[in-house]
Amino acid sequence: MAVAPKLRQPILRVPSSSNGKLRVLVVDDEVAFGNVMREVLDSFGMDVRLAFGAKQALDEMRREAPDLLMVDVMMPEVDGLSLIRLVQKEPAWLGIPTIVVSARTGQADQHEALFAGADAFLAKPFTADELRKALRPFLPSGTDL
Numbered sequence: 001m002a003v004a005p006k007l008r009q010p011i012l013r014v015p016s017s018s019n020g021k022l023r024v025l026v027v028d029d030e031v032a033f034g035n036v037m038r039e040v041l042d043s044f045g046m047d048v049r050l051a052f053g054a055k056q057a058l059d060e061m062r063r064e065a066p067d068l069l070m071v072d073v074m075m076p077e078v079d080g081l082s083l084i085r086l087v088q089k090e091p092a093w094l095g096i097p098t099i100v101v102s103a104r105t106g107q108a109d110q111h112e113a114l115f116a117g118a119d120a121f122l123a124k125p126f127t128a129d130e131l132r133k134a135l136r137p138f139l140p141s142g143t144d145l
Helices: 031-043 054-063 080-089 107-116 128-138
Strands: 023-027 047-051 068-072 098-102 120-123
Touching (some): 031 128, 047 054, 054 080, 107 120
Parallel strands (some): 023 068
16 A cells, blocks of 8 residues: 655745746756747746756756756656656755656656655646646745746
8 A cells, every 4th residue: 555645845945046037947858848838937937947858957957956847757768757766865956846747647647756756746738827836836935927
């Protein structure tokens, strides 16, 4: 019998980018999806970085840690849940809120994402309003989307 994951309290982070915007790293192997996410998140006033695989994501995080991580599950080589587990092992990255964004939307998939260390799960496809709702718990108080 599986034990329900213990959800971490979201850490409301003060934006760390020099321009005062919340820095978001989107990790997805689909370039078109990444570009759409960049446009939408940019319209929300966020500083968006893209990575098209786990290795590129880790390299990007070593250069500049994000305030929020959005990760697809199904990626070649290293899947998104394995990436989240790797991120969780790095003390400098502990507490970075992580949202899993996936087309695998079954209840077991959502539980697996939470067990891996994700803070939230957003099922693909989603609307801009659904994305806003998923982001709100991780934004500093008073931030409006």
